[in-house]
Amino acid sequence: MTTVLTPASPLTAADRCDRCGAQAYVRVVLLSGGELLFCAHHGRKFEPELKKIAAEIQDETERLTVPASASEEER
Ligand SMILES: [Zn+2]
DSSP: OOOOOOOOOOOOTTOBOTTTOSBOOEEEEETTSOEEEEOHHHHHHHHHHHHHHEEEEEEOGGGGGSOGGGGOOOO
């Protein structure tokens, strides 16, 4: 039996870093079943630690370098 990772829902402007409250670009699904959100800064900072406890890390930090046209927030 293979485990298929279903695509997690993309992070939105409503998702906030657990540490500083900035917009979250990294979602960490913990082995324990919990979930943590981090901004690009904290996602990078805690990455070595997170990899030890994470079942999955959804990293959307590359979106920071993409032109904003893909993420229109009006309506
Ligand atoms: Zn942060």
